[in-house]
Amino acid sequence: MSDLSRRLEKxxxxxxxxxxxxxxxxxxxxxxxxxxLQAAMAAGDFDTIRTLGHRMRxxxxxxxxxxxSEIGQxxxxxxxxxxxxxxxxxVDALIDYLERIEVVYE
Amino acid sequence: xxxxxxxxxxxxxxxxxVDRRRLIHAxxxxxxxxxxxxxxxxVQMRGHQVIGCGNAETAWTTYQEGSFSIVFxxxxxxxxxxxxxxxxxxxxxxxxxxxxxxxxxxxxxDDLQAVLxxxxxxxxxxxxTLDMLKVRLAIAEQSVRNIDRxxxxxxxxxxxxxxxxxxxxxxxxxxxxxxxxxxxxxxxxLYAQIRDLAKVDTTVLIEGETGTGKExxxxxxxxxxxxxxxxxxxxxxxGLTDSLLGSQLFGHKKGAFTGAVExxxxxxxxxxxxxxxxxxxxxxxxxxxxxLLRVLQEREIVRIGESKPRKVDVRVLAATHHNLSxxxxxxxxxADLLYRIRVARIQLPSLxxxxxxxxxxxxxxLGQCSAVTGKPVDQVSREAMHALTSYAWPGNxxxxxxxxxxxxISCKDTMxxxxxxxxxVLDSRVAQRAVLVDLPDEKSRMLAxxxxxxxxxTLAARLLGMSRATLYRRLTxxxxxxx
Numbered sequence: 001m002s003d004l005s006r007r008l009e010k011x012x013x014x015x016x017x018x019x020x021x022x023x024x025x026x027x028x029x030x031x032x033x034x035x036x037l038q039a040a041m042a043a044g045d046f047d048t049i050r051t052l053g054h055r056m057r058x059x060x061x062x063x064x065x066x067x068x069s070e071i072g073q074x075x076x077x078x079x080x081x082x083x084x085x086x087x088x089x090x091v092d093a094l095i096d097y098l099e100r101i102e103v104v105y106e
Numbered sequence: 107x108x109x110x111x112x113x114x115x116x117x118x119x120x121x122x123x124v125d126r127r128r129l130i131h132a133x134x135x136x137x138x139x140x141x142x143x144x145x146x147x148x149v150q151m152r153g154h155q156v157i158g159c160g161n162a163e164t165a166w167t168t169y170q171e172g173s174f175s176i177v178f179x180x181x182x183x184x185x186x187x188x189x190x191x192x193x194x195x196x197x198x199x200x201x202x203x204x205x206x207x208x209x210x211x212x213x214x215x216d217d218l219q220a221v222l223x224x225x226x227x228x229x230x231x232x233x234x235t236l237d238m239l240k241v242r243l244a245i246a247e248q249s250v251r252n253i254d255r256x257x258x259x260x261x262x263x264x265x266x267x268x269x270x271x272x273x274x275x276x277x278x279x280x281x282x283x284x285x286x287x288x289x290x291x292x293x294x295x296l297y298a299q300i301r302d303l304a305k306v307d308t309t310v311l312i313e314g315e316t317g318t319g320k321e322x323x324x325x326x327x328x329x330x331x332x333x334x335x336x337x338x339x340x341x342x343x344x345g346l347t348d349s350l351l352g353s354q355l356f357g358h359k360k361g362a363f364t365g366a367v368e369x370x371x372x373x374x375x376x377x378x379x380x381x382x383x384x385x386x387x388x389x390x391x392x393x394x395x396x397x398l399l400r401v402l403q404e405r406e407i408v409r410i411g412e413s414k415p416r417k418v419d420v421r422v423l424a425a426t427h428h429n430l431s432x433x434x435x436x437x438x439x440x441a442d443l444l445y446r447i448r449v450a451r452i453q454l455p456s457l458x459x460x461x462x463x464x465x466x467x468x469x470x471x472l473g474q475c476s477a478v479t480g481k482p483v484d485q486v487s488r489e490a491m492h493a494l495t496s497y498a499w500p501g502n503x504x505x506x507x508x509x510x511x512x513x514x515i516s517c518k519d520t521m522x523x524x525x526x527x528x529x530x531v532l533d534s535r536v537a538q539r540a541v542l543v544d545l546p547d548e549k550s551r552m553l554a555x556x557x558x559x560x561x562x563x564t565l566a567a568r569l570l571g572m573s574r575a576t577l578y579r580r581l582t583x584x585x586x587x588x589x
Contacts, residue, residue, distance in 0.1 A: 018151050026140055058211045058232035059140040069233045
């Protein structure tokens with residue numbers, strides 16, 4: 001599978017239907033997180049990056065997006081050691097993930 | 107930042123399910139909007155009411171104003187942190203009834219100990235999952251139910267204790283009114299009469315044999331009336347000479363008579379605002395009767411040796427063992443005074459008219475006397491009690507009290523025996539038996555004993571000096587059939 005086709009492939013994420021009305025807001029907040037992370041990286045503000053990563057780690061799994069928790073944990077850890085490259089990789093991974101997911105309510 | 111959220115109609119349990127489970131009010135304190143929204147949603151899914159707060163300060167105000175059974179509390183908050191809020195909630199009067207669940211992503215080894223020390227019931231480490239939140243909420247609900255049950259049990263216990271106290275008080279009211287003791291119908295009527303007379307300010311004539319408790323009744327009326335804060339002065343009119351009684355009741359001016367060395371106020375002035383109890387009023391002289399009539403009519407007294415009347419506000423209660431109507435007929439008591447003092451009338455029953463109260467009185471006197479003497483006597487043998495209830499008690503309750511005091515002195519054990527009782531009480535039993543012994547044959551004696559005991563075979567057997575079984579046997583042998 002080519003990189004392009006893999007990137008276009010949608011990931012189906014099963015989510016509890018009780019959370020249906022919360023999910024659009026949750027995903028919108030993650031889009032905002034990406035902007036905040038990019039701005040913080042530009043400013044070298046590792047505290048903000050760590051806080052954003054910490055929150056993503058805490059929230060993602062609760063909504064059923066375990067990948068967001070994993071990415072958040074990695075961003076939090078990278079921010080603590082000020083590893084810019086790792087942070088950038090993880091932010092790209094988040095962008096990619098958010099583009100590819102397709103929520104399926106169960 | 108805070109938001110009020112009401113339960114959703116769809117998705118959650120039905121109204122009936124919530125009713126069965128009990129509606130819970132929950133407070134979610136979390137600065138992360140997404141996490142707060144998630145916990146609020148989980149609580150709503152269980153059909154509960156929930157309020158979400160973004161900081162501890164707002165949450166503390168909200169907590170104090172509401173009634174929250176469950177508090178979800180994030181540790182790391184801007185300003186006051188979750189641990190401090192947890193301590194504040196626990197120290198609040200309502201805090202004992204709240205289940206606190208701390209949530210944190212701190213990952214420190216001593217976190218659990220810290221939250222437990224702060225008073226939290228449970229601890230959730232982030233990242234959380236939806237299932238984890240649901241399970242921990244169910245556990246918190248169970249804790250709320252346990253707390254509810256504990257409080258319900260405590261409330262029920264308190265209610266039962268109050269009921270027991272009420273019943274005790276009601277029982278006490280039926281068996282006792284102030285210092286008067288008795289559960290007989292006549293005493294019940296007396297208590298009701300005293301309560302009625304305590305509400306008014308009329309003069310009352312208390313009649314009864316010696317020792318029936320006339321002064322106790324007067325005290326009960328006074329201390330149940332609106333005058334209870336005022337003085338209660340009891341005067342025994344029979345114990346004083348005519349001139350002395352007049353001086354004591356109304357007072358005198360210095361030099362009014364030999365020995366009047368000072369101006370002296372009398373009992374009526376001293377009792378201003380209260381009650382004067384005139385015991386043995388049938389024994390007062392015509393001169394004092396006239397002065398007394400003036401007090402009752404004009405509400406004023408004149409001190410001996412003075413001419414100026416003085417106003418007094420006194421309620422008069424009087425008592426006598428005389429038949430005052432008879433005294434009026436034979437001219438020794440003023441009719442107008444009798445009508446003034448007999449506005450209301452209490453007739454005290456003699457003790458032999460309320461024998462059912464004797465055991466209650468005996469128990470009460472035993473308790474009083476044991477406390478005074480330090481002798482731990484708290485029982486009366488059946489035979490002694492029988493003797494006490496059989497005796498005629500011409501001196502009434504006063505005589506009974508003396509008999510118990512005397513028996514207590516003689517008593518060698520914790521139980522009063524028949525031989526501890528005063529001789530007059532025993533003599534009456536001997537006299538009763540003597541009558542029976544005088545009868546010519548056993549059949550007559552048995553019939554007389556049964557007659558005397560009003561058909562009570564146990565009592566008849568005692569009078570005959572035999573056991574109940576022997577009495578039955580002899581009745582059969584003598585062919586005596588009783589209805």
